[in-house]
Amino acid sequence: MTKHTDHFYRYLREWFTVFLPHQRAASPHTIIAFRDAWNLLLRYVADTRQIPLEQMTFEVFDRELVAEFLDHMTATRGWSATTRNQRLACIRSFFRYAASAEPTLAMHLAAITAIPQKKDPANTTIRYLTTGAITTLLATPDPLTKTGLRDQFFMILMYDLAARDAEMLTLTVGAIDTRRRTAELIGKGAKPRRLPITAETAEHYRRYTGALHPGSDPGEPLFYTTHRHRKTPMSDDNVARFLRQYATAAHQINAEVPERIHPHMLRHSRAMHLYQAGMPLEMLTEWLGHADPETTLIYAHADTEMKRKALAKITIDIGTDATPIPIWRDRQDIIQRLCGLAS
Template identity: 75%
Template sequence: MNTPIDTFYRHLREWFTVFLPRQRAVSPHTITACRQAWNLLLGYVDNSRGIRLEKVTFAVLDRALIAGFLDDMTTTRGWTATTYNQRLACIRSFFHYAATAEPTLAMHLADIAGIPQKKSPAKLPVCHLTTTAVTALLAAPDPATKAGLRDQFFMILMYDLAARDAEMLALTVGDINTQRRSAELVGKGSKPRRLPITPDTAAHFRRYVETFHPDGDLVQPLFYTIHDHRKTPMSDDNVARFLRQHADTARQACPEMPGKVHPHMLRHSRAMHLYQAGMPLPILTEWLGHADPETTLIYAHADTEMKRAALEKATQGHNVSPSPPPIWHDRQDIIQRLCGLT
């Protein structure tokens, strides 16, 4: 006969190994995020409540404990309302699965259903770096060292692609094609997209793989750490750490560097710079992998400089010189690569 402890861990194991990947076909990124959420929750139970992991049951994970966990993560880890609500949805999803598989567990689902979502504050302007700050940041690592070479190439590639952190960490060596000068990314919802990279980025890639992937194994994670003599994908915590470190170095020579720099800021910066350079919003939507075109409008709303320039042109009468053509003018090859047509 199964004990309450056996029941909890059996359902949790089946939720991770069967329900999420096979029945729901959710992306590996989502499964990883759910694993991280549950690792934090179980760690909270152990550390703050003194309940050993082998003693955790559905009854232990009541509304008060889960609400306390979410509030603690908000305080100690700086979770935003969006992160708070995503982690709550992850926990509820498991309880819903368990209640469906075993109706006697529905009482526990009803208990945590009373935890309200956190309201998101009004959206702030997009935080992005100026081109000067980006240049200073990319120049901060010392490529003569192995760690500096890795950190610099990671930031160069992330900026060039305007990629998400998770998309970068999921790249394999074979995802970069230097002959075609393109990169294959897998975004949210496991949606693939192909993006062009610059010749300079392709050259940085060749130098990077000569040092970190001399064996030429195309299926190895592009950015990795060594665990038990194996290459495993680098963690997002490691990325955030070295980005802060290099931003602190760059700030000494570049006053434009913000006080707080995080990985997603490189994505925002590249997107803003592409928009300012003339990339139409529909193409920018494809570039960023946004499912909803409305999401991309944040760059149009946030770009004060372009609004100021438009205002100046409108007040200068008819003697306004024509705007320079956008960088994508007459470059159908780039647009076709971006949209996966070649």
């Protein structure tokens, strides 16, 4: 075994025996899954590159080889997009560990990191709230207090716009135009988009700014906390905290409200409600600021899955299978006409 090979295997051994079980506290199941993934990768390299195991080095595992390995396993073993992405994450984890231990190996990590994950448009795992749950949640804060007024308006505006958490926290006082009833959001890649707001949301804005932004400069952060008598943009940790607080309280009133929610669930909820109300996917893509229209398909797939589950539930409730009873059952005359036997 050469020095460079020993270099590679030493870090691989440390990753399995020290980092994963002790520093990351990975479960035995996860470690076994990672071990199996690396066994497949090493065997693939030996078979396709004709490189003996004892001669493998960091240089061998370039972007092209790892991408080929993932594609090969997807084709021959039927890996789903989720499985493929998990295996890629496993490989990245090792290279990240090696690069942190020895910075000269960062170039190899960069090559592996450049391999994109595979999108799975069929993935319908999306959590969102019903319209009834949204109504309960938005009514939970006490608008007679400044904090309650702020938190309630934040949730109302976030839901109305289907905005990202980061987009909400960069809003300024002047970003809302109550006359035109629009809001200016700055999305990913500093890409702006203008969205409509409802008349009710515009009225909430007037009430909120009247209480918390009297005479404010249009450039001030719309949602803020005060530090040393200065207004600074509110943090995402603060948003997550008060959402958990109100969700817990709302759940006691309406069981449809999850006990724990995260900010993105308001965005998902509004997007699903817009889609279910008939908004075309092309328009929803623009509304949400998605760079790739494929990303928006998750709402169509999730809605289809919801309908499928509802149909299955109805089927179980009425005590029949999913096949409708044919109208010709026990009707010989209808069967004869269908078959052209009747005179």
